Amino acid sequence: MSNQAATLQSAAEYGTPTRRRVMGLVFLALAGAIWFLFANTTQAGVATTFTLNPGGSQANFPNLVFDTLPLLHALAFACALIGAFQLVRGFGKRTNAVLGLVAALFIFAFLSWVASGASLNLAGLLRATLIRAVPITLGALSGILCERAGVVNIAIEGMMLTGAMVAAIFGSLYGLWVGLLAGVLAGGLLAAVHAVLSIKYKTDQIVSGTVINIFSIGITSFISAKFLARYRFLNNPGIFPDIQIPGLVDIPFIGPIVFSHNIFFFGLIIFLTLLHFGLFFTRWGLRHRAVGEHPKAADTLGINVFKTRYTAVILGGMMAGFGGAYFTLGSVGRFDEVMTAGRGFIGLAAMIFGNWNPFGAFGAGLLFGFADMLAARLAILGVRVPSEFLLMAPYIATMIVLAGVVGRGQMPAADGQPYEKEGH
Amino acid sequence: MPPVLELRNITKRFPGVLANDRINLTLNQGEIHALLGENGAGKTTLMNILYGLYQPDEGEIFINGQQVQVHSPTDAINAGVGMVHQHFMLIPVFTVTENVMLGDESVKVAGVLDRQAAAERIREISSAYGLAVNPDDYVRDLPVGGQQRVEIIKLLYREADILILDEPTAVLTPQEADDLFKIMHSLTERGKSIIFITHKLREVLDIADRITVIRRGKMVGSTTPKQANQSKLAAMMVGREVDLSVHKKAAKPGEAVLAVQNLQVADDRGQVAVDGVSFTVQAGEVLGVAGVQGNGQTELVESITGLRPAQGGSVRLLGEEITHADPRRITELGSAHIPEDRQRDGLVLNFPVADNLVLNTYYQEPFSKGAVLQQEAILETARQRVTNFDIRTPSAETRAGSLSGGNQQKVIVARELSRPVKLVVASQPTRGLDVGSIEYIHGRLIESRDQGVAVLLVSSELDEIMQLSDRIAVMYRGKIVDVLPAKGASKEKIGLLMAGVLDKAKGGKTRKDA
Numbered sequence: 001m002s003n004q005a006a007t008l009q010s011a012a013e014y015g016t017p018t019r020r021r022v023m024g025l026v027f028l029a030l031a032g033a034i035w036f037l038f039a040n041t042t043q044a045g046v047a048t049t050f051t052l053n054p055g056g057s058q059a060n061f062p063n064l065v066f067d068t069l070p071l072l073h074a075l076a077f078a079c080a081l082i083g084a085f086q087l088v089r090g091f092g093k094r095t096n097a098v099l100g101l102v103a104a105l106f107i108f109a110f111l112s113w114v115a116s117g118a119s120l121n122l123a124g125l126l127r128a129t130l131i132r133a134v135p136i137t138l139g140a141l142s143g144i145l146c147e148r149a150g151v152v153n154i155a156i157e158g159m160m161l162t163g164a165m166v167a168a169i170f171g172s173l174y175g176l177w178v179g180l181l182a183g184v185l186a187g188g189l190l191a192a193v194h195a196v197l198s199i200k201y202k203t204d205q206i207v208s209g210t211v212i213n214i215f216s217i218g219i220t221s222f223i224s225a226k227f228l229a230r231y232r233f234l235n236n237p238g239i240f241p242d243i244q245i246p247g248l249v250d251i252p253f254i255g256p257i258v259f260s261h262n263i264f265f266f267g268l269i270i271f272l273t274l275l276h277f278g279l280f281f282t283r284w285g286l287r288h289r290a291v292g293e294h295p296k297a298a299d300t301l302g303i304n305v306f307k308t309r310y311t312a313v314i315l316g317g318m319m320a321g322f323g324g325a326y327f328t329l330g331s332v333g334r335f336d337e338v339m340t341a342g343r344g345f346i347g348l349a350a351m352i353f354g355n356w357n358p359f360g361a362f363g364a365g366l367l368f369g370f371a372d373m374l375a376a377r378l379a380i381l382g383v384r385v386p387s388e389f390l391l392m393a394p395y396i397a398t399m400i401v402l403a404g405v406v407g408r409g410q411m412p413a414a415d416g417q418p419y420e421k422e423g424h
Numbered sequence: 425m426p427p428v429l430e431l432r433n434i435t436k437r438f439p440g441v442l443a444n445d446r447i448n449l450t451l452n453q454g455e456i457h458a459l460l461g462e463n464g465a466g467k468t469t470l471m472n473i474l475y476g477l478y479q480p481d482e483g484e485i486f487i488n489g490q491q492v493q494v495h496s497p498t499d500a501i502n503a504g505v506g507m508v509h510q511h512f513m514l515i516p517v518f519t520v521t522e523n524v525m526l527g528d529e530s531v532k533v534a535g536v537l538d539r540q541a542a543a544e545r546i547r548e549i550s551s552a553y554g555l556a557v558n559p560d561d562y563v564r565d566l567p568v569g570g571q572q573r574v575e576i577i578k579l580l581y582r583e584a585d586i587l588i589l590d591e592p593t594a595v596l597t598p599q600e601a602d603d604l605f606k607i608m609h610s611l612t613e614r615g616k617s618i619i620f621i622t623h624k625l626r627e628v629l630d631i632a633d634r635i636t637v638i639r640r641g642k643m644v645g646s647t648t649p650k651q652a653n654q655s656k657l658a659a660m661m662v663g664r665e666v667d668l669s670v671h672k673k674a675a676k677p678g679e680a681v682l683a684v685q686n687l688q689v690a691d692d693r694g695q696v697a698v699d700g701v702s703f704t705v706q707a708g709e710v711l712g713v714a715g716v717q718g719n720g721q722t723e724l725v726e727s728i729t730g731l732r733p734a735q736g737g738s739v740r741l742l743g744e745e746i747t748h749a750d751p752r753r754i755t756e757l758g759s760a761h762i763p764e765d766r767q768r769d770g771l772v773l774n775f776p777v778a779d780n781l782v783l784n785t786y787y788q789e790p791f792s793k794g795a796v797l798q799q800e801a802i803l804e805t806a807r808q809r810v811t812n813f814d815i816r817t818p819s820a821e822t823r824a825g826s827l828s829g830g831n832q833q834k835v836i837v838a839r840e841l842s843r844p845v846k847l848v849v850a851s852q853p854t855r856g857l858d859v860g861s862i863e864y865i866h867g868r869l870i871e872s873r874d875q876g877v878a879v880l881l882v883s884s885e886l887d888e889i890m891q892l893s894d895r896i897a898v899m900y901r902g903k904i905v906d907v908l909p910a911k912g913a914s915k916e917k918i919g920l921l922m923a924g925v926l927d928k929a930k931g932g933k934t935r936k937d938a
Contacts, residue, residue: 413515
């Protein structure tokens with residue numbers, strides 16, 4: 001019987017003929033783009049070389065070399081075939097998975113075209129993608145923690161920025177671990193302000209978040225200009241070294257990409273798993289989500305809505321602080337003004353794209369991280385596409401997602417609504 | 425043996441209102457005790473006090489003879505009190521199991537949910553009390569009756585002995601209400617005690633063991649179904665004699681005002697909801713559309729009023745083709761619409777009453793000159809209408825959302841009928857309203873009909889259809905299965921048609937559909 005319900009649900013979400021056709025046309029358009037934009041501008045006989053060892057890796061894995069044109073034709077053909085099937089029959093429930101597959105084929109075609117007649121370090125690209133996804137996904141996890149309990153937090157950017165600076169200062173004075181802890185606590189402290197404003201005083205949560213963002217930019221820029229520039233020893237924490245997971249790092253190709261990172265990447269993986277398990281398989285998570293969906297129902301069952309929300313927002317702030325510390329202690333090794341550069345906001349986009357699910361958000365974080373990395377690399381490679389366009393691509397994808405093409409996202413029903421107890 | 429529950433001298437004041445004034449109530453074990461009163465009489469406040477959502481200003485609560493303090497729902501749950509709220513406290517995106525276990529979860533080590541164990545207990549409760557649910561279903565996929573069963577299971581899961589049901593039948597179809605009454609009996613047979621809050625007189629007489637009537641926060645009296653009858657209860661509730669029957673003269677049908685031909689309409693999912701429906705409504709008659717909710721009535725009304733596109737067929741208003749016309753044009757041609765969901769489609773809750781009263785004419789003289797609204801004229805008209813239609817509001821500038829349901833509906837009726845209309849489309853016009861408001865709105869509809877207006881009445885309350893209609897069309901699965909004159913139509917026959925049983929109802933005549 002539950003299967004029946006699920007089928008009804010999917011029929012509602014995937015079944016409309018319009019949506020099926022739109023998806024089919026999207027697939028065909030991508031096939032056309034591969035054929036006309038990439039294949040048509042590629043000369044026959046040119047080869048693409050992908051290096052499969054990231055830079056600095058000891059492992060020796062042979063390069064992947066192939067003729068560009070036949071591959072592009074094959075990829076275009078595959079996409080067209082999938083699109084035709086989608087138009088005629090439809091993939092039903094698996095439509096979104098198929099969309100992911102087609103997008104992957106398209107990206108692979110794009111990379112092959114970019115690297116035609118040259119060589120591209122594929123392993124390096126993938127590893128850089130993972131690294132760039134770290135702060136974005138941490139921001140998204142912070143958002144998930146808050147919004148699953150019904151509090152909108154657009155101050156993640158500010159919490160990250162403050163966390164980054166505090167981590168740099170304390171890291172310089174007392175060592176990396178103290179710096180990390182201080183960054184996490186700084187994020188938690190700002191989140192506590194947001195929590196009090198939006199839960200106790202029922203301030204508009206967007207206004208409260210905006211105020212915290214502006215405050216963070218102001219205070220960090222001030223301290224940076226006034227003190228960090230003058231007293232250099234305050235801004236020289238160093239960075240966490242990479243950890244090689246013994247055994248796993250020796251797996252060819254995958255090993256150096258996935259199993260050799262600093263603690264921020266492994267921290268992300270651990271938090272991701274914990275949060276997913278916590279939200280969907282524990283008492284804590286059930287109550288947390290209930291408060292975000294229908295706080296009054298939770299209240300009538302004896303769940304303390306306010307306490308749950310305070311915990312959620314403060315934990316979310318600590319997550320953002322951890323993400324902020326990545327910039328100074330995990331990446332650059334010093335604090336620069338406004339160095340988070342909107343990653344907190346992109347994290348919120350990843351959260352929405354990932355449908356308020358930790359692993360969904362990670363997937364979106366990877367996509368955004370990939371675009372971020374590509375824009376930086378391709379500018380160096382001198383590709384014929386302006387890097388600004390590449391930077392725009394994932395956000396255009398986000399807008400398409402938000403418009404409901406991939407299926408409606410399920411925002412927590414009470415997201416952003418302050419809870420008021422009656423009768424007192 | 426002491427009563428399972430005793431409330432003594434409960435008093436609750438809200439700013440400017442005495443919501444409960446020294447109310448006493450006793451509940452014996454195995455009893456169904458009905459708490460009867462109009463909307464706003466203080467029934468729900470009293471029960472929210474018992475459930476710990478409100479704190480009383482005075483008074484005491486005894487459970488099984490012991491005085492208890494109920495400061496929160498947790499206290500109430502621990503004392504064995506459970507409540508099904510009028511607006512369900514369910515989370516649509518959770519499964520039945522998750523909704524039931526929330527707040528009282530079965531866990532394995534370290535707070536990890538044990539859904540299996542909870543589902544098992546739900547199945548036990550479900551079979552013991554005849555509450556059919558599947559623990560793995562998502563609540564959003566359940567019909568309203570099913571959601572209500574989940575709410576009741578929530579109470580039983582917490583081993584509540586005293587169950588408070590707040591207006592449980594307000595959202596149910598007649599069949600679902602009958603199922604609920606069976607469930608209520610099976611609960612009391614097993615020693616549970618029930619407080620049944622309602623304003624529907626017939627239900628009280630059918631099911632209650634004892635009846636307590638509350639009016640304006642005060643206890644009016646207690647009685648039993650044997651000693652009471654509908655008009656006596658209505659008089660207690662309202663404080664004056666109420667005429668429950670609708671008096672109307674014989675209809676004088678005139679020309680056809682609304683003509684619907686072979687209309688086809690799809691629902692939100694793109695499925696056929698209205699499947700080739702044809703009928704006419706004549707001037708000076710009420711055509712009632714009977715049917716269990718969800719058989720296409722909503723889509724039919726939305727299509728006629730221009731809110732939902734028709735897939736095929738035609739709708740004509742006084743000979744004008746309006747199948748694809750927009751709502752404003754349909755309104756200007758003389759059609760009035762009293763929508764099914766007054767809060768969502770009938771009013772802008774955050775606007776004052778005055779603005780709500782001109783939502784369909786605000787752009788015309790004298791309410792606008794050019795692009796500028798004429799507040800004076802709007803307010804002046806609003807004040808007149810508030811008086812004419814007996815809308816109980818502190819002022820015409822009061823937010824519409826703060827009025828009671830009955831008065832909100834009167835705002836809509838005042839707006840729609842204060843124009844020279846030719847057709848009134850009224851969808852569930854009295855759902856959730858108190859006796860006084862129902863009486864008033866029925867009177868207004870019949871008045872319109874007597875003035876030569878065509879009235880299309882859609883209702884899932886069979887009594888309402890039978891009382892008001894001159895002809896009755898029965899809808900089943902998107903089709904009109906029969907149209908019959910109201911005079912001489914029996915409730916049983918219409919009930920069978922509503923359930924899709926055609927052969928018996930039509931006396932052996934065969935029909936293809938169904």
